Amino acid sequence: MSEADARPSEDREAGIDRQADHAAIARLTDELLPALIAKLGSTRLGELEVREGEWRVRLRRPYGTAPGEGRRSTDRPFRVPAGHESLGHSRSGAEAHRPARGAVAGSAHAADPSGNGSRPHDEPDRSIATSPAVGIFRPGARAASGTRIRAGDSLGTVDVLGVPQDVAAPVDGIVGATLVEAETAVEYGQELVRIEVIGSASASAGGEAR
Amino acid sequence: MFHRILIANRGEIALRILRACRTLGIEAVVAYSEADRNSLPAQLADEAICIGPPDARRSYLSAPALISAAVVTGCDAIHPGYGFLSEDETFAEVVRAHDLAFIGPSPEVLDRFASKEGTRRLLGGLGLATIPGSQGMLRDDQHALDEAARIGYPVLIKPSAGGGGKGMRMVRTSRELESAIRVCRSEAKAAFGDDSLYLEKWLDDNRHVEVQVAVDRFGHGVHLGERDCSVQRRHQKILEEGPTPALEPAAREELAERAVRAVVSAGYENVGTLEFLVDADGNAYFIEINCRIQVEHPVTEMLSGIDMVALQIQIAAGEPLGLGQSDVRLEGHAIEFRINAEDPEHDFRPGAGLIERYHAPGGPNVRMDSHLYPGYEVPPYYDSLLGKLIVWGPDRATAIARGRAALEELVVDGVTTNVEIHRALLENEAFLEGRMTTNMLDRIGSAAFLAAAAR
Numbered sequence: 203m204s205e206a207d208a209r210p211s212e213d214r215e216a217g218i219d220r221q222a223d224h225a226a227i228a229r230l231t232d233e234l235l236p237a238l239i240a241k242l243g244s245t246r247l248g249e250l251e252v253r254e255g256e257w258r259v260r261l262r263r264p265y266g267t268a269p270g271e272g273r274r275s276t277d278r279p280f281r282v283p284a285g286h287e288s289l290g291h292s293r294s295g296a297e298a299h300r301p302a303r304g305a306v307a308g309s310a311h312a313a314d315p316s317g318n319g320s321r322p323h324d325e326p327d328r329s330i331a332t333s334p335a336v337g338i339f340r341p342g343a344r345a346a347s348g349t350r351i352r353a354g355d356s357l358g359t360v361d362v363l364g365v366p367q368d369v370a371a372p373v374d375g376i377v378g379a380t381l382v383e384a385e386t387a388v389e390y391g392q393e394l395v396r397i398e399v400i401g402s403a404s405a406s407a408g409g410e411a412r
Numbered sequence: 413m414f415h416r417i418l419i420a421n422r423g424e425i426a427l428r429i430l431r432a433c434r435t436l437g438i439e440a441v442v443a444y445s446e447a448d449r450n451s452l453p454a455q456l457a458d459e460a461i462c463i464g465p466p467d468a469r470r471s472y473l474s475a476p477a478l479i480s481a482a483v484v485t486g487c488d489a490i491h492p493g494y495g496f497l498s499e500d501e502t503f504a505e506v507v508r509a510h511d512l513a514f515i516g517p518s519p520e521v522l523d524r525f526a527s528k529e530g531t532r533r534l535l536g537g538l539g540l541a542t543i544p545g546s547q548g549m550l551r552d553d554q555h556a557l558d559e560a561a562r563i564g565y566p567v568l569i570k571p572s573a574g575g576g577g578k579g580m581r582m583v584r585t586s587r588e589l590e591s592a593i594r595v596c597r598s599e600a601k602a603a604f605g606d607d608s609l610y611l612e613k614w615l616d617d618n619r620h621v622e623v624q625v626a627v628d629r630f631g632h633g634v635h636l637g638e639r640d641c642s643v644q645r646r647h648q649k650i651l652e653e654g655p656t657p658a659l660e661p662a663a664r665e666e667l668a669e670r671a672v673r674a675v676v677s678a679g680y681e682n683v684g685t686l687e688f689l690v691d692a693d694g695n696a697y698f699i700e701i702n703c704r705i706q707v708e709h710p711v712t713e714m715l716s717g718i719d720m721v722a723l724q725i726q727i728a729a730g731e732p733l734g735l736g737q738s739d740v741r742l743e744g745h746a747i748e749f750r751i752n753a754e755d756p757e758h759d760f761r762p763g764a765g766l767i768e769r770y771h772a773p774g775g776p777n778v779r780m781d782s783h784l785y786p787g788y789e790v791p792p793y794y795d796s797l798l799g800k801l802i803v804w805g806p807d808r809a810t811a812i813a814r815g816r817a818a819l820e821e822l823v824v825d826g827v828t829t830n831v832e833i834h835r836a837l838l839e840n841e842a843f844l845e846g847r848m849t850t851n852m853l854d855r856i857g858s859a860a861f862l863a864a865a866a867r
Contacts, residue, residue, distance in 0.1 A: 247502060248473030262469055336463050336480045362480045363510065387484035389462040390477070391446060 226257055234259060253365050329373045330381075331395040333388045337362040339369075341384050345395050349377045357395045360388060375399045413729050414438050414489040414513065418482040419453065421493030422472065424783045424799050425705070426453035429491045432721035441485045443478055445471035447791040452783040459485055466793045472496045475506050482512055489513035489728065495795070498704040501526055515728040517682045517703050524679065527572050528700045529610045535686075538674040540698040543689060546611040553590060559611050560589055566614040569593060571600035571607070577647030578603040582614050612699070617849040619658045619690040620644065623671040624712045626683045626723055628733040633676040635668040636712045636720075637742040642848045643837060645760065645858065650830065651837060652708035653747040654715050657808065657846025658690050667696050675701070683709075683724045689850075707750065707800070710781060714746035714804040745811040746804045749819065751782070752796040755828040756858045763827045764792035773821035777804040778814060780822075790827055798824065808846070812838055833858060836865030 238250055238261050251260040333339065342358035344351055351357070351371045359366035378396035382388055416439040419429045426442055430453055433440035442457035447466035454460040461481045464471030471477060473496055482490050490507050492498040492515065501522035504514040516522070525531045529549060536542040546559040549572060560567045560583075569592055571579035579600030581592040593609065601607040619642040627633035640656035641649040655664055671686045685706050688696040709720045718740070727733065754760040767788045772780035782799025790798065803818055805811035816838050819831060837843045840861070842852060853861060 247475055247497065247500060248469030249476065251476050336461060336477055336484060338484065362476050363483065365476070389481075390464045390471075391462050 230254065230257060230259060251362075251365055258365060327399050328378070329375065329397045329399050330393045331357050331369050331371055331397060333360050333390060333392040333394055334367045334369060335360050335362045336389050337367070337387070339382050339384065339386050339388045339394060340366070341380055341395070342369075344371075345369075345377060345380050347377055347379060350400075351375060351377060351397070369394055371395075371397060373397060373399050413731070414725065416441060416458075416485070416487045416489075417515070417725070418443055418478065418485065418487040418490045419457070419493070420472065420478045420482075420490050421496060421498075422448050422451060422453065422783075422794060423797060424781050425493040425707075426451075427456070427783050428781055429493060429721055430456060432719060432725060435719065436722055436725060438725070441481070441487055443472075443481045445793075447793050450788065452785055452788070461485055466791065468496065468793065475503050479507060479510050479512065482507075483510060487512065489515055489725075491515040491725070492704070494704050494707060499526075499702070513728055515725055517680065517684070521679065521681045522703055525701050525703055528570065529572055531701055532698065534678055535674045535698055535701070538677045539670055540674050540686075541696065543615070543697040543699065544613040549608040549610055550593070553593060556589060556593055556609075556611065557586055560586065563611060563613050566616070568612045568614045569596045569609055570612055571596065571604060571609055573600065573604035573606040573608070579607075579609070580647050615689055615691045615697075617692055617851065619656070619848070620649070620687065620850050621656045621658060621667070621690050621696060622685045622687045623668045624683070624685055624709070624720075625672045625675055625680070626720075626727065626733060627672075627676055627680050628727050629681055629730055630732055631676060631679075632733050633672050633680075634733065634735060634737050634740050635672040636716050636718065636740055638664055638668055639708055639711045641708065642850050643843070643853065644850045645853045647850075649708065650750050650752070650853075651747065651834065652711050652750075653745065653808075653811075654711045655742070655745065656690075659694060659696075663694060671698075682727045683720060707797070708748050710779060710800060710802045711746045711748050714777070714779070714802055715742040715744065716740055744804055744806045745808040746802060747811050747815050749801045749815065749834045750830075751798045751801060751822070751824065751834075752830045753790055753798050753827045754796045754830050756830050756833040756862060760830065760858065762792075762796040764790045765827045766790075767824065768826035769823050770825070771821070771823035772799075773801065773818035775814070775818070778818045779803070784824065798827075798829065812844070832862055836862050839865045 234252065234254065238252060238259060249260065249262045251258065337360040340359050340361060342356055344355055345357040352374050353371055355371045356368040357371055358369045360369060375397040378398050380395050382392065382394050388394065413436065417433050418441045419426050420443050422444065430440045430442065439458045441459045441461060442453045443461055443463045444451060444454045445464055445466050446462060448454055449462065463477040463481050464474055478490065490512055497503040498516060499522060501519045504516065504522055505519040507514040508519065532542045532545065544563050546563070550556045550559065566582055566584040569581045569583065579596045581596050583589045583592050596609055597607040600609065619640065621638050621640050623638045624636040625633055626636065637654060638656055639652050639654040640658060641652045643649070643651040659667065667688065675684065675686065683705060685702040687699045687702065689699055690696045705721055705724055713720055753763045755763060767784050767786055767790065770784045770786045772782065779802040780799060781802065784798055801818055801822060803811050803814040805814050819835050822831060842848055
């Protein structure tokens with residue numbers, strides 16, 4: 203497997219990277235975090251996010267006002283919401299890249315157990331990676347059709363005001379079609395990449411190898 | 413004027429803002445959480461965009477999600493509605509940093525009026541009487557006890573941030589104060605992320621009267637009369653009316669003029685509401701200012717014929733007010749009933765569920781602002797407001813009669829609502845005589861109140 207072959211060289215680089223990481227983490231925790239916590243504490247904002255170099259810090263207010271967080275993702279839109287004509291994509295063009303939305307609207311499907319916006323598809327051998335946020339979709343190298351991927355792999359990012367958020371693969375599998383063009387505006391929960399699920403036996407074996 | 417506005421709110425106010433946008437010829441984009449995917453504002457908007465999961469912290473309270481939604485949909489302004497981030501100066505600042513307009517006061521103005529205690533001192537120095545209260549924030553329990561003894565019991569413990577009755581308690585003894593202050597601190601911390609508290613002298617049998625103002629960027633301001641919000645339970649308004657039955661016309665006029673003079677001098681901007689407590693002798697004490705559009709703004713709209721949300725948008729776009737005090741003519745009497753998904757017979761327990769049948773009352777001078785429709789599922793994640801029924805009449809008696817007829821006609825099946833409490837109010841002697849005080853419902857207890865009306 204290509205992934206296993208790449209590991210030794212990755213390990214050497216990782217040692218150097220790790221020292222830099224520790225320094226960066228120390229700086230973030232000593233300087234940035236207290237300032238962010240104070241800022242969040244003085245406002246009603248639910249969430250703050252700051253990027254410094256390759257590091258991204260997100261603070262989320264801890265109080266529990268949402269009893270059912272993430273448990274209610276069974277609703278599907280009965281209309282295609284955002285057309286994003288402002289970004290040069292026609293409404294019909296945007297819809298053409300999202301055929302799955304209408305197709306699954308009436309069918310029963312499993313509720314999202316993760317609450318992260320990645321939900322298993324109703325078809326047993328297929329799954330779909332969805333957008334973690336509102337922003338601009340940038341598919342990564344692993345979003346190429348035919349790529350073997352593991353659950354949690356990044357298939358690209360959604361750029362939220364300059365801060366990239368990973369589009370995570372919900373399952374082990376092989377990338378099928380990318381449903382949205384690169385550099386398109388996407389909404390939270392929008393279906394981005396279709397994944398053909400590998401049989402359950404090989405999927406669990408893959409999990410152990412990690 | 414703006415070209416496209418992102419509505420960063422939900423429910424009836426999102427619909428209300430959408431209607432104002434349509435009237436002004438502005439496109440409206442509704443930002444919705446997954447729980448509001450099938451909501452009426454999301455359906456009626458020019459464009460709707462999902463910003464996050466039901467948890468408000470990751471949707472309606474998430475600055476990155478809201479601002480990113482505004483940017484990718486090509487909006488040039490964000491309307492925050494009420495609640496959520498509507499008075500958050502940091503949010504207003506971040507919105508501006510992304511070259512978007514925040515529809516409300518500027519961050520500097522929000523910052524100036526962010527502390528209730530500071531605002532009380534500021535406007536107290538500009539001609540508004542204030543209630544005797546603590547000197548600054550309460551440092552610790554001993555400071556609280558000393559200040560309460562100086563002011564004299566009963567006192568009201570109030571949080572510096574937020575609203576809606578959270579972190580607020582009235583106490584009559586030092587022993588009650590000691591235990592209540594801990595509860596208030598944790599409530600305020602949880603609700604607003606800020607546990608600073610202060611004390612106010614509690615006036616028994618007070619009335620809540622508020623003055624609506626509008627001030628443009630050029631320091632030109634008018635008042636739009638007052639509203640009486642004395643019908644409350646646990647410091648939450650359930651019925652509002654205007655003009656207030658508590659004050660004579662000359663006293664109302666004088667209060668409203670003093671209020672607008674003070675806020676213009678203090679550099680306020682956009683629409684705002686100054687809240688006063690009025691004691692049994694008709695003395696009005698300033699308590700706080702709300703730097704946003706309020707739930708009960710339709711009362712003022714019915715009296716003045718002025719679209720308050722459109723006015724708010726015009727001011728935020730930098731346009732001059734375009735009306736002087738003599739252009740504001742307030743006529744007749746208006747009453748607003750808040751229709752909430754809560755059970756008055758069970759301590760106003762909030763409810764959620766499927767709306768099986770919905771019928772909004774009609775007829776002359778009857779208005780229903782609601783996002784309900786048959787088949788709509790009320791999500792359990794947000795506040796319980798289902799809509800507002802507003803009636804107008806040339807006088808209070810006609811408005812009350814119209815209110816009775818409209819409440820009779822209103823149908824909301826599927827969730828328990830507080831409609832019964834409104835029907836009971838319109839049969840209640842104290843209400844009919846205009847003698848409601850803010851503590852009356854709590855003192856009687858809503859169950860006893862309903863039972864008395866049923867007899």
